[in-house]
Amino acid sequence: MATIQTFIRTGKGAKKNHVNIRFRLSDGRDIQLFHKSELVINADKWDVKKQSIKASCVYDAKKRNEFNKALTDRKNLILDIYTQNLGKKVDFTSDWLNAEIDRALHLKKGVKSENITLFRFIDKFIQEAPNRNDNGRVICNGTIKQYKVFYEHIKEFAKISLRDDFEFSEIDLKFYSDYVVFLQGKNYTSNNVGKNIKTLKTILNAAAFEGCHINPALSKFKVFKEDIDNISLNEDDLQKLKELDLSKYPHLDKVRDLFLLLAWTGCRFSDLGKIAKTDIKDGFITFRQQKTNNKVVIPLHPVVLEVLEKYNYDLPEQISNQKFNAYIKEAARMAGINSRETMTRTEGGKLVTTHFEKWEQVSSHTGRRSFCTNMYRRGLPALMIMSISGHKTENSFLKYIKVKQNEHAEMMKKAWENIYK
Numbered sequence: 001m002a003t004i005q006t007f008i009r010t011g012k013g014a015k016k017n018h019v020n021i022r023f024r025l026s027d028g029r030d031i032q033l034f035h036k037s038e039l040v041i042n043a044d045k046w047d048v049k050k051q052s053i054k055a056s057c058v059y060d061a062k063k064r065n066e067f068n069k070a071l072t073d074r075k076n077l078i079l080d081i082y083t084q085n086l087g088k089k090v091d092f093t094s095d096w097l098n099a100e101i102d103r104a105l106h107l108k109k110g111v112k113s114e115n116i117t118l119f120r121f122i123d124k125f126i127q128e129a130p131n132r133n134d135n136g137r138v139i140c141n142g143t144i145k146q147y148k149v150f151y152e153h154i155k156e157f158a159k160i161s162l163r164d165d166f167e168f169s170e171i172d173l174k175f176y177s178d179y180v181v182f183l184q185g186k187n188y189t190s191n192n193v194g195k196n197i198k199t200l201k202t203i204l205n206a207a208a209f210e211g212c213h214i215n216p217a218l219s220k221f222k223v224f225k226e227d228i229d230n231i232s233l234n235e236d237d238l239q240k241l242k243e244l245d246l247s248k249y250p251h252l253d254k255v256r257d258l259f260l261l262l263a264w265t266g267c268r269f270s271d272l273g274k275i276a277k278t279d280i281k282d283g284f285i286t287f288r289q290q291k292t293n294n295k296v297v298i299p300l301h302p303v304v305l306e307v308l309e310k311y312n313y314d315l316p317e318q319i320s321n322q323k324f325n326a327y328i329k330e331a332a333r334m335a336g337i338n339s340r341e342t343m344t345r346t347e348g349g350k351l352v353t354t355h356f357e358k359w360e361q362v363s364s365h366t367g368r369r370s371f372c373t374n375m376y377r378r379g380l381p382a383l384m385i386m387s388i389s390g391h392k393t394e395n396s397f398l399k400y401i402k403v404k405q406n407e408h409a410e411m412m413k414k415a416w417e418n419i420y421k
Helices: 061-084 094-110 118-131 141-160 173-185 190-209 216-220 235-243 250-265 269-274 302-310 321-334 364-377 382-389 394-398 405-419
Strands: 003-007 019-027 031-041 284-288 295-299 340-347 350-357
Touching: 003 061, 019 061, 031 061, 031 094, 031 190, 061 094, 061 190, 118 141, 118 190, 141 173, 141 190, 173 190, 173 216, 190 216, 190 340, 235 250, 235 321, 235 364, 250 269, 250 302, 250 321, 250 364, 269 364, 295 382, 321 364, 364 382, 382 394
Parallel strands: none
Antiparallel strands: 003 019, 019 031, 284 295, 340 350
16 A cells, blocks of 8 residues: 655755655555655754654744645645556656646646736735744844845846746746846846845745745755955954044944944844843843844953943944944044955956955944954954854854954964964
């Protein structure tokens, strides 16, 4: 008698946040058929024994039921296809099974009164985003804004392609290639192109989760990532910024102070509001990071204490990231942080090298990057700094470190001097 099992694969280097559900039909020793479905799940939420979402996971009840129903429906479909072909001259292979499943799903779609298209689904996806959870937490406004920006890009792409919308089956490798060329034509960086592709994959995976038939080419869509020469401020730069008299410019004074908090705690801009008196005990700041929900414990640096006492532990009201970045650039310029720097990155599909004064590239994120780099220059172990910054992997942490090759050599020379006295 034929049986069907469901399972996932999480091989070395595989992403665990979106793994495909796989099915195995077994009938005796001779028949073993495999089907990799478009249904996806976070690997940490998968119960291997029960072959379903873990009961302990925080999960929307409606989504859980829909997912379980999709699993049952697919199992029944596979079993029906197999049993209906028993006794026929059929070469039972996994390729045959997948072709039959595709045909059955397309036929099923054909009798629907309304065909869900890409844009219709994106409209629904964005509308429901504020009520959707990501790892048990509400999706933040920044992510929703990113969805909306992506939607504007994809609609512009459709317009120049003389299209009003796209069927999911049309989102193939040619679509992917044409869309990448379109984004590169706007002179976007590789990382910006990558963000767009990542959002596209997120939306298509969500559509697959809800039962839409997604083109299998999705698994081959590459998300571009490029390490670029982002700047950091050394301790001399930070001291210049701290000593700058901004009493005549209250808006710059407040932003400068908030930036110093970032540069001496390693916090993200989104966590600035959490650095408050209630979070400080015995010389440590403790809170959970907004982006990752990681708990961090940060020792209270003298500069941080000075800033907090300046405002009586009641920090200035936070402004938008856009305004913050504009103001901190101006403050850095006034502080004379103007060394000549070079940046090389891919823009519009081509390597482009630009020259600028350091203050021109200072932003809120420079503070966190400066903390990691300066602590590393001081010789603190990477794992120690990571425990403060909240980085989960050494690989992601090392991308933050902006230490030049000659600096690494100097650090090793000093270490040797201490070791081989």
